[in-house]
Amino acid sequence: MSETLDNAVRTYIENHRAAFLDDLAEWLRIPSVSAQPEHGADVLRSAEWLAAKLRETGFPVVEIWPTDGAPAVFASWPSDDADAPTALVYGHHDVQPAAREDGWDTDPFDPVVRDGRMYGRGAADDKGQVFFHTLGLRAHLAATGRTSPAVHLKLLIEGEEESGSPHFRRLIEERRDRLAADTVLVSDTGMWSEDTPTVCTGMRGLIDCEVTLTGPGQDIHSGSFGGAVPNPATEAARLVAALHDDRGAVAVPGFYDGVIPLTDRERALFAELPFDEEQWLRTAKSHATSGEAGHTTLERIWARPTAEVNGIGGGYQGPGGKTIIPATAMLKLSFRLVAGQDPARIEEQVRIWIAERLPAGIGHTVTFGGATRPCLTPLDHPALQSVVRAMSRAFQRPVLFTREGGSGPAADLQDVLDAPVLFLGISVPSDGWHAPNEKVELDLLMKGVETAAHLWGDLAQQGRHAP
Amino acid sequence: MSETLDNAVRTYIENHRAAFLDDLAEWLRIPSVSAQPEHGADVLRSAEWLAAKLRETGFPVVEIWPTDGAPAVFASWPSDDADAPTALVYGHHDVQPAAREDGWDTDPFDPVVRDGRMYGRGAADDKGQVFFHTLGLRAHLAATGRTSPAVHLKLLIEGEEESGSPHFRRLIEERRDRLAADTVLVSDTGMWSEDTPTVCTGMRGLIDCEVTLTGPGQDIHSGSFGGAVPNPATEAARLVAALHDDRGAVAVPGFYDGVIPLTDRERALFAELPFDEEQWLRTAKSHATSGEAGHTTLERIWARPTAEVNGIGGGYQGPGGKTIIPATAMLKLSFRLVAGQDPARIEEQVRIWIAERLPAGIGHTVTFGGATRPCLTPLDHPALQSVVRAMSRAFQRPVLFTREGGSGPAADLQDVLDAPVLFLGISVPSDGWHAPNEKVELDLLMKGVETAAHLWGDLAQQGRHAP
Incomplete structure (x- = not known):
């Protein structure tokens, strides 16, 4: 953490900032929309563009990995220090659909810089956040005088994240050996x-x-027949009503088995975040908070498992009335899980719970979709500490902690590679992911570059560690 | 109840049976399908056909009453006994849609007699049961030697019952004076x-x-956001789950206020009916009974009020999953009411109950459709006793009692005319109302004629009575 090194990194970045942004803008001009088949060639072009840039950055191994959908880009740069730990960076080069008429002030695929921001589809999600690693790595090498990274560095940049990563799990299972890492950085x-x-x-x-x-x-x-035979819509509703107890906790027996509780330190650190509940409610387009008793809103969305009804349907839903007992009813339920919960076991518990609650005369089927495991890195994990230190050096202020309430392919990486997953992101809520006028704050983007420049050296000092 | 009179009625009916059935078949050939606009002219033709037959029967007043939909037929024949009570017969001359390819063995609008049954759309519902009153009335006059009925007799045969009687209430409100009666016979x-x-x-x-x-x-x-804001689909389900208590009773406060309980005699008489629950379940296409504790299935469907979910919807109902908290959810609820319950009061109670149960952050609207009042005639009502006696004479066996779980325009007649509603029907469950191969059993049809022939004299003997 020497002042000299920090200054050297900063100077290098300053000197290369303009060219870096020009390059990023060039990439953003490629409309790599994975969800729209007519952009298939653009997604491939995006992969090829990135591959060329990674070669230019110095990666000795750069490959385009085809899938049954859009291609991923893999790059690897072994450290000269054979004993160094291995880090794998994950990101994606495909973007959400965008059209000027959706409400963009400028062409979404012709990026512009205005008021210290770069506007364009993919500026924050995720091309900007992938691309800062290239300049970060170069700054790391330049400032330390190294000819290879301090860690064995790998990148896997997929091309279908905005389409739900349908071939990602299979890809990383097939390429497990090539992807092996001590740490995954998303x-x-x-x-x-x-x-x-x-x-x-x-x-x-x-x-x-x-x-x-x-x-x-x-x-x-x-x-x-009303009042004398069971009504499947009523029974569907009764299942939903029984999903939670009086304190807002999920009532399926065994649901909380193994849940790793928040530590007092985590709760205290969450509470340090400047959380404005009124503002959050506006973001949630909701009019009140609710949920599991004894937990704050942030704890509820980040660190507690939940059950939600995503859809319910049965009987007549058209205009006016129709005095029927419907033949069928349907529920779509989803359960968010936290570390310590086993998806397969909870599926089984949900199945048993449903079967036991239904009365005679009501038949049922339960069909589960694919499961995504939760992932969690403890606050005192050495690799997490490295990210925090690197980020603190870049931002020159203390770094706090969040979690993500959603679920993503990060969990597949944790699962298949059996490595802890860390998250490094510099995007802010106003960046407009998936929305018109997506942008990235250039100052923050350069802090991302700087964080990446510091991270590999710090991580190498921690050595290898069991997940 | 003289043997002589009974024989005279029977002989008259025997002598006129063939011509009566020919006439009925002629009526059934008119496809008076009120739900199908292309049959509008047929519905009018059906009304005109009936009007002509009623004039032929001897009714001095026969009118076709137009509505904003299909026309009704009104007929009136005052008794020579000015003090006689007034009876109004209600039925309908429109029929359900029918097409050979729906599964009919013969043309639904070209009736055939086979094995003592007449097959054709409307044979039982309701042309056959309207038409038996014409021969019944002629037998009454012939056997008693009267030149006018023993009661002031009125008929109102509507043309839109199979389309939900959309203009019926307005019609009878506008014609209230002409329709005034001491007793309504449906x-x-x-x-x-x-x-x-x-x-x-x-x-x-x-x-x-x-x-x-x-x-x-x-x-x-x-x-x-899951787990931290209220979900309207969950709240819709919680309302439904809270609709009934543990014993299957409706849990809306005040719902049972004023309900006229079944008497011990009614329960005993219901229990005398040869009810085969397994067979009933097959008819209900259901696999188990359920409902309010302490009541039999027949009591539940006939004499107890209920709450049912006719439809429920919210969120994503398409294929696969969608991890959302839906913006809205919807319920269609219906409540069957029994005598003593006031629809307007219960609507208010339901509104209050819903508003009080919903948590902060959930908005709601409740929109009620039109209300139909319950109707009930006590077993010891003199007019009901007349129907029972007339039917016993025709069938030569004891008559038991049922109720109808559904709701219909009968309640409008009770309401608007402030008269007790009695029901006289000779159709049996196998007659196939609204189904292919609708039929009427000719022996039962003639018992209907015979019952009608006896009814007016008996009713006249009871005199006028307050409802």
């Missing part, structure tokens, strides 16, 4: 705010299921 | 079975509402 998230740099320490997992309930063999007349 | 129901003649003593009422619940301003991400 550069596809954000931080609390411009003034509050934070590191995300985990994501919730996810399982979801569709429940279908059957009652009468067809819709039957509620006058002739 | 000839549009059935009896228990060929071997078990029964009289229906009431129908349940009905109110229904649509409840919309609003949560977030738009669907929001269940990862980012």
Whole structure:
């Protein structure tokens, strides 16, 4: 953490900032929209553009990995220090769809710099946050005089994240040996705010299921039969109502088995975040908070498992009334999971719970979709400490902690590579992911470059460590 | 109840049976399908056909009453006994849609007689049961030697019952004076079975509402916000789950206020009916009974008020999953009411109950449709006793009692005319109302004629009575 090194890094970045931004703008001009088949060639072009830039950066191994969908880019640069730990950076080069008429002030694929921000689809999500690693790595090498990174460095930049990463799990399972790493660094998230740099320490997992309930063999007349036979819409509703107890906790037996509770330190650090609940409610477009008793809103969305109804349907939903007992009803349920919960076990518990609650005369099926495991890195994990120190040096202020309530392919990396997952992101909530006028704050982007420049040396000092 | 009179009636009916059936077949050939605009002219032709037959029967007043939809037929024949009570017969001349390819063995609008049954759309519902009053009245006059009925007799045969009687209430309100009666006789129901003649003593009422619940301003991400804001689909389900208590009773406070309980005699008489629950479940296409504790299935569907979910919807109902907290959810609820319950009061109680149960952050609207009042005639009502006696004479066996779980325009007649509603029907469950191969059992049809022939004299003997 020498002042000299910090200055050398800063100077290098300053000198290369303009060219770096020109390059990023060039990449943003490629409309690599993975969800739109007509942009298939652009996604490939985006991969090739990145591969060329990584070669130019100095990566001795750069490969485009095809999938049954869009291609990923893999790069590797071994450290001269054979014993150094291995770090794998994850990001994606595909972007969300965007069209000028969606409300963009300028062409989403012709980036402009205005008021210290670069506007364009992918500026923050995720091209900007992938690309800062190139200049970060060069600054690391230049400032330390090294000819190879302090860690064995790998990059995996996928091309289908905005389409739900349908081939990602298979890709990393097939390439598990090439991807092996001591630490995974996900550069596809954000931080609390411009003034509050934070590191995300985990994501919730996810399982979801569709429940279908059957009652009468067809819709039957509620006058002739109402009040005397079970109604599947009523039973669907009763399942939902029984999902939570009086304190807002999930009532499926065993649901909380193994949940790793928040530590007092984590709760205290969450509480240090300048959280404005009124503002948060506006973001959530909601009019009140609710949830598990004994927890704050941030704890509820980041660190507690939940059950939600994503959809419910049964009987007549058209205009006016129709006096029937419906033949069927349907529920879509999803459960967010936290570290310590086993998706397979909870699926089984949910199945048993549903079967036991339904009365005679109601048939049912439960179909689960794919499961995403939760991931969590403890605050005192050495690699997490490295990220925090690198970020503090760049931002020159203390770094706090967040978690992510959503679920993502990070968990697949943790699972398949059996490595802890860390999150490094410099995007802020106002960056407009998936929205018109997506942008990245250039000052923050350069802090990302600077963090990346410091990270590899710090991580190398920690040595290898068991996850 | 003289043997001589009974024989005279029977002989008259025998002598006119063939011509009566020819006439009925002619009426059935008119496809008076009120729900299909292309049959508008046929519905009018059906009304004109009936009007001509009623004039031929001897009614001095026969009018076709137009509505904003299909026309009704009104007929009146005052008794020579000025003090006689007034009876109004209700039925309908429109029919359900029918097409050979729906599964009919013969053309639904070209009736055939086979195995003692007449097959054709409307044979039982309701042309056959309207038409038996013409021959019944002629037999009454012929056997008693009267030149006018023993009661002031009125008929109102509407043309839109199969389309939900959309203009019926307005029609009878506007024609209230012309329709005034001491007793309303509805000839549009059935009896228990060929071997078990029964009289229906009431129908349940009905109110229904649509409840919309609003949560977030738009669907929001269940990862980012799940577990921390209220979910309108969950709240819709909680309302439904709270509708009934542990014993299957409706839990809305005050719901049972004023309910006229079943008497011990009614319960005993219901229990005398040869009810086969397994067979009933097959008819209900259901796999188990359920409902309010302490009541049999027949009591539940006939004599107890209920709450049913006719429809529920919210969030994502398409294929696969979508991890959202939905912005809105919707319920369609209906409540069957029994005598003593006031629809307007219960609507208010339901409104209050819903408003009080919803948490902060959930907006709602409740919209009620039109209400139908329940109707019930006590077993010891003199007019009901007349129907029972007339039916016993025709069937030569004891008559039991049923009720109807559904709701219908009968309640409007009770309401607007402030008169007790009695039900006389000879149709049996196998007659296939609204289904292919609708038929009427000719022997039962002639028992209907015979019952009608006896009814007016008996009713006249009871004199006028307050409802």
